[in-house]
């Protein structure tokens with residue numbers, strides 16, 4: 001049974017974990033009910049690792065923390081943000097401007113109705129978007145839905161990044177603020193297990209910028225630590 005106090009903190013890589021831990025260490029006591037696990041790099045590893053970690057720890061909530069590439073002016077390098085929804089790029093048909101998402105073609109990603117072992121009445125359906133939770137004391141801005149797009153391959157230039165920045169969907173207030181490679185996978189595992197999922201990402205780089213000398217991973221993770229400590 002889930003322990004109401006237990007929070008599972010997931011971080012993609014060991015590098016991000018050790019950097020984040022440096023900034024969080026003074027506040028470790030307030031996080032004594034937290035378990036921290038690596039969820040790996042990319043959508044596939046992170047979904048599988050999240051499912052395993054949920055089964056092992058039976059937490060009450062999951063938080064994914066790490067770095068991301070900024071896609072809008074709201075996501076300046078070094079800042080960190082809680083997100084309201086995760087979307088994904090690349091699951092459907094075609095690529096680039098030809099891409100049509102699974103949901104736009106009438107397919108849910110989960111559940112596949114009629115498949116053996118699927119409880120169609122209780123399984124929450126997942127299309128191309130998954131809603132995320134926020135910490136209780138960090139209210140969402142009503143005027144904007146902070147959206148994170150999860151991708152298999154990071155943007156390699158401005159053109160690719162700008163296309164992704166425009167994939168929010170039809171709602172005017174949906175704003176794709178950043179891209180990462182794990183949030184949708186983690187959120188999918190949480191959705192399948194009815195587990196609240198929160199995502200906080202520090203902006204380490206402008207999406208599409210392949211010059212690592214301009215990346216600010218330390219500043220981004222310090223901001224993530226600040227966001228986590230505001231909450232705990």
Ligand SMILES: O=C(O)c1cccc(C(=O)CC[C@H]2O[C@@H](n3cnc4c(=O)[nH]cnc43)[C@H](O)[C@@H]2O)c1
Nearest residue numbers: 012041067068069154155179180181182207208210
């Ligand atoms: O070598 C490159 O050009 C390059 C470009 C973007 C990201 C990478 C990574 O290896 C980092 C992937 C890792 O960090 C997250 N992340 C950080 N920035 C981005 C981004 O601009 N686009 C997508 N993911 C990003 C991601 O969640 C992974 O965990 C290398």
